[in-house]
Amino acid sequence: MAEALRRGAGGIAGLRRFLEEYAEAVEWDIAHYWPGRSLLELYRGQMSWRELRVFLKHLPTDSATARAVRKSTPEEDAWTLVPQLLASVVDAVRENSFLQLKLHGDPKKTGRLKPPDPIPRPGVEPAKKSNVIRFGGRHGSGAKQLAAVFGRPAANQ
Template sequence: MAEALRCGAGGIGGLADFLREYGEAVEWDMARYWPGRSLLELWRGTLSWRELKVFLKFLPPDSATARAVRSATPEDDTWTLDRHLLATVADAVRENTYALVKLQGDPKKTRRLKPPKPIPRPGVEQPKAGKVIRLGGRNPSSSKELAAAFRGGAAAQ
């Protein structure tokens, strides 16, 4: 947020340019984070340009002004780092549960059990269905297929 205030003209001229571009978001944030204050006070003379600059400089990253400056979509803002990490943990638990059921369960009952698909996330590609690794049964995977799968596709030497 502070970087956006520094680019372009400085001082009051820079703040005025900033307000022309992001004024609505600033108005929204003032109502949310500074109740009882308004941008109208700037024009009435009861709010100084310095107070406005300090207010803008310390807005949190999830503020409407910060989102407007970085042109963030609502979906981008919904998926924060902690939500990505939580989805990763949920995927890991589901994969471990699947592996445990497959390894400890009755092969006749778990034969058609499919591995869980990861939770879809914005900006993260869904993995494509690769070759299935078979650890036993009629047609187990060869050592070359297992080596290629665990090396990321490189063939075993």
């Protein structure tokens, strides 16, 4: 937030340019963080430009003005460090529960149990299916898959 104010440096003229672009967000933040005050007070002479500058400089990162300056979406702003860490913990607990069921459960009942999908996060693409090479079963011996990985024909071909 302070960097955005410094970019348009120039005292009152810089604050005016800043307000031309972000007036609605500033108005919302004044009403939210400074109850009883209004941006109109600046134009009525009841608030100094210095008071406004100090207020803007110390706005929290989740304020409407800071979001407007960053041009971020509400979903992106919702995923700060704490929700990201919490989602990681939930994913770990779910994965651990899955592993406990697979290791200690009845194989007839847990045979088709699939691992849980992680909680979707903005900006993070879901993991693609892994290229796990399976030996035996319906996938054959895996020799063709290994040969494709190492770029050589399979020995039995």
